[in-house]
Structures are given as C-alpha cells and as structure tokens.
Amino acid sequence: MRPREWLLSLLFVAVIAVKAAEAIFGLETWPLSNVPMFAGYVPRMVTPLRVTLVGTRDGTSWFALSAYDLLLSQDEYERRLPTDARALAAGCGELGRLYNAGRPPSARLVGLYGRIDRVPRPGVPGGPSEPASTVVTCLLSPPSGR
C-alpha cells in the first residue's frame, strides 16, 4: 500500500474505533453518542402523561403556549415541563415570566396554568379507562419572602 493509503486506512480504523467505543462504553457526550433515543423500556402499566401550559393575556381567552413562544424546539420545551405536579407547579411560573419578559404589557400573560393529562393505554386491563387531568397554577410573579 502507498503512504496515502496507509494514512487513510488509519482514519478508517479510527472512525470504526470511535463507533465501537460509543457502543461499548455507552458514550453520550456530543458529538459522541450511543443513540439512546426511545431505548428505555416502558411497561404497559405506566400511563403516558402529556403536559400543556395554558395562558391568557386578557383573563378571558385562553391558549396553549407553544415551544415557539419561548424560541425553543418542541423537545427543548417538553424537557422543561415535568410530569410531576409539584415540580411543574414549581417551574411553570418561571416559563411564564420568561414569556412575559421583553413583551409589551398588552402581550403579557396575566394568567397561566399547567395541565397534566393522563392518556389511557388501549388494550391495558385495569388501566385508567377515562382521561384524567391535574391542573396546577403557575405563579407569574416571583415568589416573595425569600
């Protein structure tokens, strides 16, 4: 083999070695990844939960906040919406305040709540047969007393 072929062969081996290392050691530091998307096992009895933030600017008409409203991608937005009611109540107010920051008063939220919907699983005996929701209030002004 010629020198250039040897050098390129080293590159090929290095790339394959990186892929092997990602697999063997489960590396997960960008740009390395063992591509674990949707890899977790979710038993049938675990109920899917969907979280929505619903806000109002005038106290009468309510709308669902989207990832775009906060300049986030859908995945980034969902990461900030915990499915635990207490955690959601603790964090959703901050999202509301970030939404309001930099907006004129007329475009600011005056009310915001988080809704956690339980999604029934088809074909699961004993699971919730009807959708159930939990609603938490989001504080649009920072908590006082601290």
Add this chain to the structure above:
Amino acid sequence: MGRRLLAGWRTYWFRPASLADLAIARILVVGILAYLDGTTRFLRVGGVSPQFWKPIEIVHGLGIGQPSVETMARMAEATVVLLVAVGLGVFTRVALALLLVLQLLQEALLNSLGKVSHGTLPLMYALLFLVLSPCDRAFSLGAVWRRARAAGRGALEPPVRRSRFARWPRDLLFIEIAAYYYLAGLSKLRYAGVRWIDGSSLQYYLLQKATGPGLWLAAHPTACAVLSAMVLTFELTAMFGVVRVLRPVVLAGGALFHLGTWVFMDITFWPVVALYTVYVPWRRLATWVARWTGFATRPLDLLYDGGSAGSRRLVSVVRDLDLARRVHLVDVAPHGDPQPAALLVRGPDGRTLAGYDAFRRLAWALPAAWILVPLLYAPGVPSLGRRLHAGAARRRAAAAGLDRGA
C-alpha cells in the same frame, strides 16, 4: 493470510471509482446543509432567554458563553458564503474545512439549549470525509479553471474521470450511517433488553407524540409489537450494508423506517435520509438516460486548432462539461490549416457551424451547459455574441499573420 487480508482491504477501499459521483455527493451535502440551515436555524441560540442556556461539555470546556443574535447572524452569513464556494467548487477543500469547523461550532451552540440532538451528526462526518477526499476534481469551477490553464500552457491531457480515492468517502460515510442505526438498536438491547419488542414502549411513545396515525397505531398493541420487532431487526442488521450489494436493501429499509417515524411520530430526521441520495449511482444513471433517450448517440465533432493556447483552453472546458461524452474532438492543426474561427462544430447531419452558432450548438450538446441555452437565444444576445466572435477571430487572424511575418 495477512497479505491477502491487506489486498482485500485495499481493494475494498481503494478500487478506482467515479470522481463525478464523489463530486455529486459534495453538491448534495451542500444542498442538504443549505436547506437545513437556511439563514435562521441557529439564530435563536442568541435570542433565547439566558435561563435556557445550558452549555454542553465541549462548549463549557472551550469557555464559550451564549452568543448574541448578531454573532449568530454573522456565522450564518459566513456559512452561506462557504456553502456557495463548496457547491461551485471554488477553493473547495479550504472552504469545506472552514465550513466543517463553523458548522460544528453552530451545532454545539444549538445543542446548548437543554436538549442534545444527534440528527445532524452524519452530515458532520460527511463534511469531514469530503475535506479529505478529491471531491473537488469534478463539477468544480476551480478544477475547470486549473485544467484550462494547464491546457493553455501545454498539450491537452485527457481528463481523469476515476480515482482510487473517490470510493472511500461514501463507503466510510455509510459505516457512520449504519452505525447510527446499529447503536440505536444496541441501546435498546442495553437499556430495555429483548422485551423492547413487545410493543409496550412504542405504544407509550406513540401516545405521547399524539399524532393522528400514531394514536390509531397505538390502539393496536399487536401491530405495535410487530413494528417494534421490525425496527429492532432493521437497526441491528443495518451494518450488513457494508457489503455493497446489500446496501440498497438496507437503504430501502432505512427509508421505510424513517417514513414510519415521520407518519406515526412526526419525527423526520430528514437530513439522514437525504444523505441516502449520495448512494445513487448518478454517473451510471446519467449514462443510461443519455443512451435511452438517444442523446448520447448523436455525436458532435468539435474541430479545434491544437496549436492555439486559447483553443486548447476552450476544448479543456468543453471536455469537462461533456458529461454524456457526445463531443468528438478533432485537432486540425496537424493537418495543416489552423482554424482562425477557433471553434467549428460538425453535427451528425454533416452541417458545419462556426463561431457563435457553433457555441450555441455545443451548449445544446453539453448537459452541464443547458442552463445557458435560454440566455443564448435571448433577444440581442446572438447579435452581440456574433460580433464578439468576429472581433476575436480578427484578432487571432492578425496575430497569426504577425507570427507568419516574423
């Protein structure tokens, strides 16, 4: 044994392949990146609230803070300039290297908003491999210019259309793409085990994503189990595509897989699927179309003066653009009379055209020049072209007369 292995390795990676296919891969990667990035994809990195800024390790390690919108806009502009340069083949390798660095930086910054995505990693690998390959030897203005200059200085060399180093970038990129799927399959086995195929996990994710088709599918647990098994089988067998004859099967499986995730979960990963186009045998396809349509069977004689540097340069450019290999070059200089018209074209009907009309006839015959054809018929352009050609011919005749006088 070792020698045979080495010979096999060398044959696999370094058997000559089409430089045109590699150059098309370069143009495709540029097209995918241009469509993906646009001028706005990374802008929100500077626009989001600082509370959302969660630098990943590499960004934190480099001490990079959240950039401003203006900085991101400047980076986007630089990216566009580099993409154009790489696409046209101007300072291609340098532009590719700069593009790789800039793209990696922007991707790292975008991944610092709380969610790390790996959907564009195969594109980054594609850029890296192209930087190190002779992807600038075909379909590149720089290469056309270099060859034309060399032709002007000396004898016209036949164009190199194949190279030992034209095969490996696409093969190594396939390993990266296949590893992407294989690692995803392996992760499922690592974190969930074989029970992942019972469909329970897929049903859960479908209900969370809540698309119309996804909710329909989630209502059929057996179908979820069958699809889960198919997904895992595809992911764990994607590496078989390293054997080239099996590659189309793996890519077809991948296309179906992504179609499924798009329809049922609204997850596209389209940049990865778009990279599949790199594996279309474009040159063979073009040759087949040219033959099937009869385009390639109507040859054109191009009569040129091999003693003239200008003619040699022109012929070099024509040869670069002659993808269907229709043009038959005839050097008339060894047979005596140099052609002051510089360009004579003889069609299959025996009709000979000179000057601007020959140029226009040639544009019809060269697929890479078709984009110019409408312009060549635009009002005013033919008369201007004929006048320019006549002037150039007069100057050449005068120069030839001076040469003879000397």
